[in-house]
Amino acid sequence: MNPATAGAAPGPLIALEGVRKCYNRGLPNEAEVLHGLSFSVDRGEFVALIGPSGSGKSTLLNIVGLLERMTAGSYRIDGEEVTGLDDAALTLRRRSTLGFVFQFHHLLPAFSALENVTLPALMREGRITPARREHARAVLAAVGLGDAMGKRPGELSGGMQQRVAVARALVLEPPLVLADEPTGNLDTSSSDEVFSLMRRMHVELNTSFLLVTHDPRLAARCDRVLELVDGQLVHDGLLAGPAGHGKAGRDGAGGAPGRTEGPAT
Ligand SMILES: Nc1ncnc2c1ncn2[C@@H]1O[C@H](COP(=O)(O)OP(=O)(O)O)[C@@H](O)[C@H]1O
Ligand SMILES: [Mg+2]
Numbered sequence: 001m002n003p004a005t006a007g008a009a010p011g012p013l014i015a016l017e018g019v020r021k022c023y024n025r026g027l028p029n030e031a032e033v034l035h036g037l038s039f040s041v042d043r044g045e046f047v048a049l050i051g052p053s054g055s056g057k058s059t060l061l062n063i064v065g066l067l068e069r070m071t072a073g074s075y076r077i078d079g080e081e082v083t084g085l086d087d088a089a090l091t092l093r094r095r096s097t098l099g100f101v102f103q104f105h106h107l108l109p110a111f112s113a114l115e116n117v118t119l120p121a122l123m124r125e126g127r128i129t130p131a132r133r134e135h136a137r138a139v140l141a142a143v144g145l146g147d148a149m150g151k152r153p154g155e156l157s158g159g160m161q162q163r164v165a166v167a168r169a170l171v172l173e174p175p176l177v178l179a180d181e182p183t184g185n186l187d188t189s190s191s192d193e194v195f196s197l198m199r200r201m202h203v204e205l206n207t208s209f210l211l212v213t214h215d216p217r218l219a220a221r222c223d224r225v226l227e228l229v230d231g232q233l234v235h236d237g238l239l240a241g242p243a244g245h246g247k248a249g250r251d252g253a254g255g256a257p258g259r260t261e262g263p264a265t
Pocket of ligand 1: 053
């Protein structure tokens, strides 16, 4: 059974309130980069996070990913407050709840695609059972890499590497996948392919996604768009404007101004 729905508590999957993040606290170069954000993501939602370079998208994703601690605020996963947990508990939470896809695939170069996709099971369970290895094979086949399982990352194209990374993020069927510019390094057709793959896995597994993208075409294909500007959420709803659905967002703000493709940050 899919852990995204198994025994799930009612209410949102994740809920963040009043999130502040300050770097270099107490030093002359102290800087607050997130200024009290609140939002939640439901089970099975596919959400884009957009905004200019330096607006705090990666910082926010790292906080949601339990890779970084917030300075103030509340973060509940399935109703449980996680801000007070110690590092060991956070690691367990991360392994049970979250999958990650980064801009650069972060696959281990000396290992085959199949070995890379079995790593999350090794990390979480301390070993790789035959059933886990079989499942990893099935997931790689599902992402169209049935014939490339024995290849190392260096022998694969950029799009194929990212499909391995998506397989690795989803192999343990986490309820939430966080993706930071997963297509930022790909040409348009590979980018579409990887995005469509995430969309398909989202439908098949009811996985929630929070996806940072600079690409308004991709944001327009998400269920909901959060827009961050200077550490503040300025929009939460559908993407408005030419690339979007042409509807005002749920905050009625009329949505985001035109954006251009920028370097991924
Ligand atoms: N480890 C850090 N120490 C200090 N400042 C940081 C650190 N990480 C990010 N920042 C600053 O926080 C702001 C937001 O960065 P980031 O979250 O990477 O934005 P984005 O992903 O939207 O481009 C930027 O001004 C950046 O310079
Ligand atoms: Mg970034």
